[in-house]
Amino acid sequence: MPINTGYFIKEAATSFKRNWVMSIGGIVTIFLSLLLIGVSLLIGSAANSLITGTESKVTIEVYIKDDANQTDVEGLQRKLQTNSLVKQVNYISKDQAMQIFKEQMKKSPDVINNLEGNPLPASLKIELHDAHDVNKVVDSIKAAPEFKKVCDRPDSPDSSLHYGQDIVQRLFNFTRVIRVVGVVFIVMLAVVSLIFINNTIRMAIYARRNELSIMRLVGASNWFIRMPFIFEGMIQSIIGALLAIGVIMLIQFVALPKIQNTIKFMSFGISNSFIWLISLILIAGGIVIGGLGSWLAMRRYLKI
Amino acid sequence: MPDLQATLENIVPSGSMSASRRPTGPPMIVMQKVTKRYVPERAALEGVNIEIDAGEFVFIVGHSGSGKSTFIRSLLHEVIPTSGRIIVAGHDLSKIRTAKIPYLRRNIGCVFQDFKLLPNKTAFENVAFALQVIGKSKHVIDTQVPEVLRLVGLEGKINNYPHELSGGEQQRVSVARAFVNRPPLLLCDEPTGNLDPQTSFGIMKLLERINHTGTTVLIATHDQEMVNRMRRRVIALDEGHIIRDQNRGVYGHAN
Numbered sequence: 001m002p003i004n005t006g007y008f009i010k011e012a013a014t015s016f017k018r019n020w021v022m023s024i025g026g027i028v029t030i031f032l033s034l035l036l037i038g039v040s041l042l043i044g045s046a047a048n049s050l051i052t053g054t055e056s057k058v059t060i061e062v063y064i065k066d067d068a069n070q071t072d073v074e075g076l077q078r079k080l081q082t083n084s085l086v087k088q089v090n091y092i093s094k095d096q097a098m099q100i101f102k103e104q105m106k107k108s109p110d111v112i113n114n115l116e117g118n119p120l121p122a123s124l125k126i127e128l129h130d131a132h133d134v135n136k137v138v139d140s141i142k143a144a145p146e147f148k149k150v151c152d153r154p155d156s157p158d159s160s161l162h163y164g165q166d167i168v169q170r171l172f173n174f175t176r177v178i179r180v181v182g183v184v185f186i187v188m189l190a191v192v193s194l195i196f197i198n199n200t201i202r203m204a205i206y207a208r209r210n211e212l213s214i215m216r217l218v219g220a221s222n223w224f225i226r227m228p229f230i231f232e233g234m235i236q237s238i239i240g241a242l243l244a245i246g247v248i249m250l251i252q253f254v255a256l257p258k259i260q261n262t263i264k265f266m267s268f269g270i271s272n273s274f275i276w277l278i279s280l281i282l283i284a285g286g287i288v289i290g291g292l293g294s295w296l297a298m299r300r301y302l303k304i
Numbered sequence: 305m306p307d308l309q310a311t312l313e314n315i316v317p318s319g320s321m322s323a324s325r326r327p328t329g330p331p332m333i334v335m336q337k338v339t340k341r342y343v344p345e346r347a348a349l350e351g352v353n354i355e356i357d358a359g360e361f362v363f364i365v366g367h368s369g370s371g372k373s374t375f376i377r378s379l380l381h382e383v384i385p386t387s388g389r390i391i392v393a394g395h396d397l398s399k400i401r402t403a404k405i406p407y408l409r410r411n412i413g414c415v416f417q418d419f420k421l422l423p424n425k426t427a428f429e430n431v432a433f434a435l436q437v438i439g440k441s442k443h444v445i446d447t448q449v450p451e452v453l454r455l456v457g458l459e460g461k462i463n464n465y466p467h468e469l470s471g472g473e474q475q476r477v478s479v480a481r482a483f484v485n486r487p488p489l490l491l492c493d494e495p496t497g498n499l500d501p502q503t504s505f506g507i508m509k510l511l512e513r514i515n516h517t518g519t520t521v522l523i524a525t526h527d528q529e530m531v532n533r534m535r536r537r538v539i540a541l542d543e544g545h546i547i548r549d550q551n552r553g554v555y556g557h558a559n
Contacts, residue, residue, distance in 0.1 A: 007436065210422055211433075217380070217420075218485070219409035220437035222402070 011228035012235055015204040022203055023236055026196040030240030030289055033189030034282045038248040040182030041278050045270050047175040059128070060137060061162040063121040063152035066094070073124070076146040080126055085137050087127040094122045121152045134163050190289060193240075197233050197293025198300075204232055205301045212302070226302065230294050237290025238283065245279045330394065332358045332489055332520040333379060338388030340374050340544075348374040349385070350544040356522065358488065361515045363531050364524040365555055366541035372524040375541065376493050379522075380412060381405050393488055410438055413482030413519075417494035419474045421466040427453060427477045428462040434481045452484040453477075456510055472503035476510065483514055490514060492523040496530060504530055528555040 016023050064073055073091070080089045092100075097120040105111050128137060138161060141147050151160035205212065215225050252275050333356040340349040349371045356362055364372050377383040378390060381397050390397040393411040400408060421430050431449045440448075453462050456476040466474050475495060482490055492511065496504035508530055515521045525531065531538060531554060538553030539546060548556065 210420070214420060214422065214433065214481075215437045216406075217409060217414050218434040218437060218481070219406040219411075221406045221439075224437055224439065 008227045008231045012231040015207065015228065015232055016235070018207050019200060019203050022196070022200040023232075026193065026200045026236045026293075027240045027243070029189060029193035029196045030237045030286055031243040033186060033193050033289070034241050034244035034285055035247055036182065036189055037186050037285060038244055038278050038282055039251070040178060040186065041281070042248065042251060042270060043178050043182075044175060045274055047178065049270065059163070060126040060134065060141065062124040062126070062141060062147065062150075063160045063162070064123060064150045065121065065152045065154070068122075068150035072146045072149045073122075076141075076144055076150060077124055079144055079146070080124070080137075080141070083137065083140060085128055085130070085133040087129050089127075090125045092123045092125055094118050094120055097121070097123065138163060193237075193289055194293045194296070197236060197290060198297045200236065201229050201233055201294050201297035202301045204229060205297070226298055229298055229302070230291065233290040233294030233297075234287060235290075237286035237293075241282045241286030244282050244286075248275065248278055248282070329358055331355045331391075332360070332393060333522070334389075334391040336389040338378065338385045338390060340371075340378060340383060340385045347544045349378070349541075352388070352544070352546055354539065354546065354549070356520065358520055359515070359518055360537060361512065361521045361534075362523070362537045362539060363534070363553075364522065364539050364541060365526060365531060367526065369543075370541040371544040372541055373493060374544075376491050376522070376524050379489075379491060380414070381408060406438075410485060411487050411489060413485070413487040413490040415475070415478050415482050415490070415492040415495045417497035419466070419471075419478045419498075421474055421477055421481075423466055426463050426465055427458060427469065427480075430466070430477055431481045431484050434484055438485070448484055449480075452480045455483075455513075456480045470503075471499050472506060475499060475503075475507055479507070479510055479514070483519070486517075487519065489520045489522070492521070492525075494525055494527075495523060496525065496527050501529060505533070508534060531555040 062076070077089050077091060080086050095118070098118050101120060102112055126137065126141075128134065141161065142157065148154065148157055151157045153160050212225060252270060252272075256270070333354065335352050335354045338349055338352040339347055341347050352371075352375070364375055366372050374383055378385055378397075379392050381400065384397075392408065395404070395408045395411075397408075422433065425433060428449055431452060432445045435445045435448065450459070450462060453459060456479050458473060458476050458480065461469060461473060466477070469477065475498075479495075490511070495511070496507055499507065504527060511521050511523065512534070535552045535554075537551050538548065538555065540548035540556060
């Protein structure tokens, strides 16, 4: 059978015109559910890049008092270097710390000029292989006798230790919540859009019942009869998917750069290839929803 | 094998076949013990045995509820018999696969009392639609549709919409649509039910002309005058039973 694509598209377009309220309802629900899928993927990816960014920055800093015994400091450093969880330990002297501070505060020279002497402590900077091991390493530092001797504030040794564990934990929790809420909403919206498409196709079948009865009588093949409805469901969902992709693109190329400009200290850049992947997922998701909705409607309402 | 042919002719008494029946090739329609019950307690058709040869012109007569429509619709596989076997144009309907039903129907033209024309399409488009949806090319459509509309006598009205045509003309469009694909079998369910006697006769003449092309024509009707005038094979149904099967018959009275 020669497939007359033009005929199917024309039929689908006519049906859309006849039934545009339902069709737009279908498009909007598909658009929303796909947008939600896209946005939650975006947030997930942004959060991931935030976490990895933070993770690589999770270093433990041990502040050392100015009059610490140099051998004790070296002893602590050597001890930590033998720890298998530790990647490397750097000693940062008071002068180096000042240097770094000046570098960071280049834009506000007043702050530097107002400093009297060098208030910054020397420190040991400990980098880890895996951010999850932070607590273990911290405990081993606390247990070391050298630590108590050299730490900046012997009265409360803990405040001489600095590490970013809370941030990481909070980000982990945040992404978990986003994921659960996202999945619930996506499933709900997918069901709603299925119902909408199902209804649109039902109306389309009803509107064309005379044509359909004649098509059956003269022996139009089952696929020929079904094709316009499948087209209709597909077109709706592809339009919905394109709208969702448009919004995702706006977020990626317009909104995110602006946000990134205002919040410089966090990097949540999302690679363009990931955006293309999201677009692909949304198109595929739209086709699945549209195809399934039409198919369900035809099974129920289109007797062949 | 001429011997076998001769033997067959000896066994089958030639008197059982009328002059109008041409016993060449397999029969167009065979029904064997066909029973259809919509509800268990009452049969719409019961134990119907019939054979209709290719090229015949047959009336099915009977009151409303006698089983005429069930008879016609079972040939289209729209109604599936409760038991029994139906063979139409070489398709055994008890074994036919769903995907093959459209191809069965391409061999059967259908004409109805209410014409079933699409109101938003012209006569040409209505007939063309039947070819379009079975995937015929534009070239085939553009040559066959005007030809069949000429055959039914509507050459001057091919671009008129159904509401611009009389009842008889609308029925001619519907006959054209049923016949445009040159099916070997034409089923007509009360084709003249909505028409006056004069117009009805015109439609009957048209169906007769189609029959002369070799097409088997089967007409369910309760138009007594028409049946009596045409003098063709008449199969009378009453409460799902065949009560009479006559060549060159009349409508008669079941009671």
